[in-house]
Amino acid sequence: MEILGWLLIIVLFIVGMAGAIYPILPGVVAIYGAFFVYGLFFSFKEFGFWFWFIQTTILAVIFIADYAVSAWGVKKFGGNRASVIGATIGLIIGPFVIPVVGLIAGPFIGAVIGEVISGTEINRALKAGWGSVVGLLSSIVVKVILQAIMIVLFFIWI
Template identity: 45%
Template sequence: MDTFYWILIGLSFLLAFAALVFPILPGALFLALGFVIYGLAFSFEPFSILFWIVQGILFASLFAADYAGNAYGVKRQGGSKAAIWGSTIGLIAGPFVIPIPFIGILIGPFLGAALAEMIIHKKGFKTSAKVGIGSLVGFIGSSLIKGIAQAMMIAYFLWTVL
């Protein structure tokens, strides 16, 4: 039965990493689910106050990285709040609108930010495209940071329980 629980824990962690590519998935919650499965199946005893504080800080960093990465990329290229919102909408809608989900994740934020700048602020194509590229770079950067934070969370979890 222990193997079954470890498989569930592993699957929840894999889903957390899948959320880096499919942002519609709640990656941080899948990480937390792995911790809860372990606690319910085995014991919550290994999880000290320090464990929960460290995990809480890293958990919060996952959410902060999403917004900060996108906002930084857009603002660095002269984009507006409309471009940030457009990028976020494009990130969520892209995999569903574009037939190849991975391509949709890359094109969605770019198109969302660029279209928001062109429609809301009446900026030209070249300027809007720069903002779109900034959004895409911000998304890729935040995904990298989130991947590192998630790996740190899992490593600390494993170090604590093994």
């Protein structure tokens, strides 16, 4: 049972880190879930108030930052609400329509379409599309760093 417990924890950590890049995977929730798997298979006694407080705070920061950093990228490059919505839709749909490339092309195309629909000229729409890519990549970096911190803290705590 010990081996099964560790396998599940490792798989959840891998899925979590992959989810930082590929938005369809549960990401930070998988990492957070690994803590519960550890508790169920081994013990929750290592995890006190501060462990759960720190990990839950990081979880909340990741959820907030994921949207905020992406929206910041679009806004920084002159985009409006329509391009933020388009980029979000493109991020969800893009990887399915165009595997691999769709992860970056989806938000770009979505932001551009959102801008064009809202009446923005094409050059400004393309700039907002580029902003969506910058925001996406920045968001991925932030998530990878924070999720890695969560995993490191887990191993330090146990």
